[in-house]
Amino acid sequence: MLEEFMNKIKLYIISGFLGSGKTTLLKQMLTQWQGQKVAILMNELGQFNVDSTILGDDTPMNELLNGCICCDLKSDVEVQLHDIRHRHQPDIIIIEATGVAHPVEIYDACLAPSLTSYIQIQSILTLVDGPRFLARAKYSVTTVQLMEEQVRYAHSVMINKKDLMTEDEIDLVRQQIQQLNSTGDIYVTSYSAVPDSVFELEGKKRESHQHLHHGIQSMVYTFSAPVDSRQFVNWLRELPDSLLRIKGYIKFRENPGQVVLFQYSYGIPQYEAEDMNLPLKLVVIGEQLDKNKILDQLDQLQFS
């Protein structure tokens, strides 16, 4: 059974390297969505969140301080998102990640099986500091890779700090972004000022997601009964590289009373016995997911 999204909280992830204009974009989103109930989850590497003072007290804000949600604070994201949902019942949640966060890891952190019935990830918006991106060769290989992956996995890329670039530089950075991400929407901005229509468009496009095949995507499958473990392993063996992560709860026919926490990352599966009787949901994350094919394959596992 494929879990669809209706009346869920819309989640936007703002990604982008240090100082690229993420908070500046966040402020714009809050202005744009004044009529809606918006809550923020802010992640800072340090102990103090400077941006909370910039944003004021009007919007509910949870904070994840002193670490990065894509690694050491990953499991806290689930707790914080549940907390925001219970305390504020927002229409929209915006996550501002740290500048060093990897977008796939944040996406993954927001897709805990316990959240997928309530929250729908709408979009990863990546801010690029145009001049810094052009000069990225001066950084370490790891930093360059991170900057490029933030672009690669975005649904929309804002090439920011247009005011600090010549027309030729803007063309060059646009070409480089297009090479990294040929399907995402690209905007060239000053002070993260995207046209108002972008936010409406984002929502509409995600809702008609069947027509949208770009960027990182997810699907949730719910099993109604245990599956055959050998068939499951055979299914894993055939998965394409574009499938980035799977996680969730499953039962196998050999031991049908035991719930198993299953995680699959970089092609490596992990199985762990789970004490609680949790719903048997699998979250699948990948690029250009062929959802119908995966749905058929999981149905086959389930019903064969």
Ligand SMILES: Nc1nc2c(ncn2[C@@H]2O[C@H](COP(=O)(O)OP(=O)(O)OP(=O)(O)O)[C@@H](O)[C@H]2O)c(=O)[nH]1
């Ligand atoms: N010249 C120029 N400055 C900008 C632009 N956009 C943002 N800034 C400035 O760049 C600095 C960083 O902007 P932020 O919005 O705080 O960036 P951030 O990505 O949230 O930064 P961190 O949270 O530190 O990673 C601020 O001083 C902004 O005023 C722009 O388009 N042009």
